[in-house]
Amino acid sequence: MTIWDQILSALRAAVPAAAPLLYGTLGEVTAERSGVVNLGMEGMMLMGAVVAFAVTQATGNVWLALLAAALIGALMGLIHAFATISLRVNQVVAGLALTMIGTGISGIMGKRFIGMPPRVQLKPVPIPILSDIPVIGPILFNHDVLVYIALLMVPLMWFLFYKTRWGVSLRSVGEDPATADAMGVNVFRVRYLAVTFGGLMAGIGGAYLPIVYTPAWIEGMTAGAGWIVIALTIFSMWDPARALLGAYLFGGVRILQYRLQKLGVSPPLLNTLPFVFTILVLLISAGETMRKRLGAPAALMKPYAREER
Amino acid sequence: MAEPSLAVEMRGIVKRFPGVLANDHVNLAVRTGEVHALLGENGAGKTTLMNILYGIYHPDEGEIFVKGKHVRIHSPSDAIRLGIGMVHQQFRLVPSHTVAENVVLGLPRPFFFPERAARQKLREFAQKYGLEVDPDARIWQLSAGEQQRVEIVKALYRGADILILDEPTSMLTPQEIRELMATVRRMAAEGKTVIFITHKLDEVFAASDRVTVLRQGKVVATLETSQTDKRELARLMVGRDVLFRLEKKPVTLGPTVLEVKNLHVRGDRGQMAVKGVSFHIAAGEILGIAGVAGNGQRELAEALAGLRPAVKGHVFLKGKDVTNQPPRVLARSGVCYVPAERPVGTVPNLSVAENLVLKAYDQSPFCNGIFLDPEAIANHADRLIAEYGVATPSRETPLKLLSGGNIQRAILARETSCAPSLLIAVHPTSGLDVGATEYIRQTLLAQREQGTAVLLVSEDLEEILQLSDRIAVMYGGEIMGILPAEQADLETIGLMMAGIHREVA
Numbered sequence: 136m137t138i139w140d141q142i143l144s145a146l147r148a149a150v151p152a153a154a155p156l157l158y159g160t161l162g163e164v165t166a167e168r169s170g171v172v173n174l175g176m177e178g179m180m181l182m183g184a185v186v187a188f189a190v191t192q193a194t195g196n197v198w199l200a201l202l203a204a205a206l207i208g209a210l211m212g213l214i215h216a217f218a219t220i221s222l223r224v225n226q227v228v229a230g231l232a233l234t235m236i237g238t239g240i241s242g243i244m245g246k247r248f249i250g251m252p253p254r255v256q257l258k259p260v261p262i263p264i265l266s267d268i269p270v271i272g273p274i275l276f277n278h279d280v281l282v283y284i285a286l287l288m289v290p291l292m293w294f295l296f297y298k299t300r301w302g303v304s305l306r307s308v309g310e311d312p313a314t315a316d317a318m319g320v321n322v323f324r325v326r327y328l329a330v331t332f333g334g335l336m337a338g339i340g341g342a343y344l345p346i347v348y349t350p351a352w353i354e355g356m357t358a359g360a361g362w363i364v365i366a367l368t369i370f371s372m373w374d375p376a377r378a379l380l381g382a383y384l385f386g387g388v389r390i391l392q393y394r395l396q397k398l399g400v401s402p403p404l405l406n407t408l409p410f411v412f413t414i415l416v417l418l419i420s421a422g423e424t425m426r427k428r429l430g431a432p433a434a435l436m437k438p439y440a441r442e443e444r
Numbered sequence: 445m446a447e448p449s450l451a452v453e454m455r456g457i458v459k460r461f462p463g464v465l466a467n468d469h470v471n472l473a474v475r476t477g478e479v480h481a482l483l484g485e486n487g488a489g490k491t492t493l494m495n496i497l498y499g500i501y502h503p504d505e506g507e508i509f510v511k512g513k514h515v516r517i518h519s520p521s522d523a524i525r526l527g528i529g530m531v532h533q534q535f536r537l538v539p540s541h542t543v544a545e546n547v548v549l550g551l552p553r554p555f556f557f558p559e560r561a562a563r564q565k566l567r568e569f570a571q572k573y574g575l576e577v578d579p580d581a582r583i584w585q586l587s588a589g590e591q592q593r594v595e596i597v598k599a600l601y602r603g604a605d606i607l608i609l610d611e612p613t614s615m616l617t618p619q620e621i622r623e624l625m626a627t628v629r630r631m632a633a634e635g636k637t638v639i640f641i642t643h644k645l646d647e648v649f650a651a652s653d654r655v656t657v658l659r660q661g662k663v664v665a666t667l668e669t670s671q672t673d674k675r676e677l678a679r680l681m682v683g684r685d686v687l688f689r690l691e692k693k694p695v696t697l698g699p700t701v702l703e704v705k706n707l708h709v710r711g712d713r714g715q716m717a718v719k720g721v722s723f724h725i726a727a728g729e730i731l732g733i734a735g736v737a738g739n740g741q742r743e744l745a746e747a748l749a750g751l752r753p754a755v756k757g758h759v760f761l762k763g764k765d766v767t768n769q770p771p772r773v774l775a776r777s778g779v780c781y782v783p784a785e786r787p788v789g790t791v792p793n794l795s796v797a798e799n800l801v802l803k804a805y806d807q808s809p810f811c812n813g814i815f816l817d818p819e820a821i822a823n824h825a826d827r828l829i830a831e832y833g834v835a836t837p838s839r840e841t842p843l844k845l846l847s848g849g850n851i852q853r854a855i856l857a858r859e860t861s862c863a864p865s866l867l868i869a870v871h872p873t874s875g876l877d878v879g880a881t882e883y884i885r886q887t888l889l890a891q892r893e894q895g896t897a898v899l900l901v902s903e904d905l906e907e908i909l910q911l912s913d914r915i916a917v918m919y920g921g922e923i924m925g926i927l928p929a930e931q932a933d934l935e936t937i938g939l940m941m942a943g944i945h946r947e948v949a
Contacts, residue, residue: 299556300548300551303548310538311536311537311539317500317536318520319520319524320549
């Protein structure tokens with residue numbers, strides 16, 4: 136293989152590697168835009184993954200598996216919403232708890248699947264004509280349906296965020312819930328929906344791993360994807376379009392990690408790459424001032440109560 | 445009793461908050477097409493009453509009639525449906541969004557952003573009521589007066605014909621106030637009903653047809669504005685005769701205490717909030733800093749108290765360079781600081797006595813090396829509580845249980861009892877009732893007579909004019925000019941607050 140082929144194949148591989156990150160990030164961006172941080176993403180993705188694998192084995196139907204993963208993710212999102220919005224539990228604590236629960240339960244549920252190949256898996260569907268375009272064709276248009284859906288969701292969500300009443304409500308609730316409330320927006324409903332949707336997306340992102348990306352169940356197979364999603368949300372400055380960029384950048388880093396290994400770079404060192412990136416992003420954006428400058432939703436992590444004086 | 449011409453009638457409204465009876469069987473009748481002022485001191489229950497009408501709070505007792513019909517208002521959307529709009533004191537606008545986005549926020553339809561309809565409506569309001577706003581401007585770029593216009597437009601866009609304005613003038617320059625009053629009159633002339641909440645007597649006479657006075661949650665009187673006067677309203681509002689002038693004794697100025705040269709300070713968002721400010725204050729002098737909120741006053745005060753680093757420039761205290769010294773060093777050199785947002789500057793859960801020694805607990809006589817001396821602390825507390833008239837059940841009561849006025853007295857007691865050379869007071873009387881305000885102002889004047897240099901930051905022009913020897917006006921992080929108090933009038937200061945340069949004295 137020439138260097139050019141190497142690069143092409145790395146770029147091609149980065150697209151599916153980025154898909155679960157993109158689902159998760161779009162979900163987290165939505166939740167955070169409403170003012171709720173969800174650190175339970177890792178747990179939700181793991182639960183999505185194990186449930187998807189289980190349903191695949193039981194029914195042999197990938198679509199049912201996806202549906203089940205989306206539902207389990209949404210359910211966990213709903214739990215996070217209930218804890219943080221209705222009970223006003225600290226968002227960090229509730230999220231961490233969900234990650235621990237998700238990690239534990241998925242480990243137990245997945246015990247019997249270890250080493251099994253999935254009964255079915257999603258196959259690439261080349262898009263006619265577009266996939267024949269040189270260079271871009273194989274990179275972008277020769278993947279499975281979930282990759283296409285992820286790509287389509289980016290402009291869709293951008294449109295929803297900035298061009299519709301829903302988007303204005305969502306962003307207002309995250310910026311200034313008291314104002315939104317005074318204007319007749321149901322702050323609680325918007326936040327519940329946003330956080331539940333975030334969980335749903337995490338479930339789908341998690342499901343992608345065992346039924347497409349690494350066709351098997353491996354305990355803890357998200358390998359920190361849920362945390363990378365949190366960093367990507369900040370990296371993308373809470374914007375769906377930049378989430379796309381960030382997800383592919385990180386997907387690329389993951390692929391780079393495999394490719395550099397062949398060149399003799401130490402694998403354990405390379406395994407740290409995504410996290411080095413994550414830490415860098417978090418470092419740059421950790422300060423309150425910096426977050427404000429990056430455009431963090433002003434009411435992020437702040438529970439809302441109406442009759443407080 | 446329900447006359448057909450009543451836009452709003454509230455009967456026997458009771459609202460309790462933990463420990464407070466905010467509204468005590470309040471009756472209010474507002475006629476269609478009139479401008480009705482709701483007058484009262486802070487804490488009289490005006491805003492609570494209007495929040496009930498707007499559905500933010502729910503009354504514990506009482507009935508509400510809107511346009512003659514008995515209604516229950518469960519939420520702001522119910523109120524909006526009834527044609528009620530409210531402009532809150534703190535604007536309810538999303539700062540990072542555009543005017544148009546803010547105007548359509550929360551509307552049930554259409555699903556897609558109604559770009560064209562919004563623009564057309566905004567033009568219509570501009571023509572009809574003089575409410576000019578740029579639909580594409582972002583809220584944070586607008587002045588307070590413009591933001592208020594957006595708020596009013598927002599209410600009108602929702603079809604409001606009963607408009608509630610909560611302390612509409614508190615953030616405005618005198619010129620903007622005049623414009624607002626004209627808009628209010630114009631809206632009333634077009635058949636809208638306007639209720640505005642205020643504690644300023646001048647505004648009642650400038651715009652209202654009738655006035656209802658509230659005191660401690662009760663209605664004291666409803667009067668035709670044309671048949672009453674300032675003195676009567678003040679007495680109804682406070683419950684006793686009020687001094688309109690404080691006595692300010694002539695003081696010989698001492699040496700310069702504070703000198704600030706070309707000071708630059710960054711704000712919370714990293715932008716330059718104070719841009720090259722220079723001034724000096726002599727012993728026995730009060731320098732008032734006027735300006736609309738958010739023009740760098742807070743950042744300036746925090747930099748002088750050592751709470752915010754100066755990026756450039758110098759601060760000299762009695763000739764010594766103290767730029768960027770930590771707060772403790774500054775405090776030891778005689779700088780005292782009364783911060784703006786009241787719980788700041790106190791530890792709410794600690795007792796009154798502990799709060800009173802917060803600045804000196806590690807020093808003799810309160811501490812000998814390792815151990816605190818409870819007796820010295822108690823004596824100190826008893827002395828200050830008596831001297832400053834802090835109303836507290838005991839010196840061991842947690843400070844947070846006191847009223848705002850008494851917390852402010854305690855802060856002032858701690859800050860001024862050690863004979864400071866520089867006293868920085870930021871909005872010292874905001875949110876306090878008339879009695880506490882009078883006391884705080886007298887304390888500031890007493891400090892001045894004792895030879896303290898006082899820096900007074902306030903948005904209350906009345907306060908600035910009453911207390912200051914010289915007045916500096918800040919706009920956009922710069923000092924527009926410094927005037928001796930006797931040359932300062934509302935008109936000049938108002939222009940400077942709007943960013944027009946004047947001479948430096």
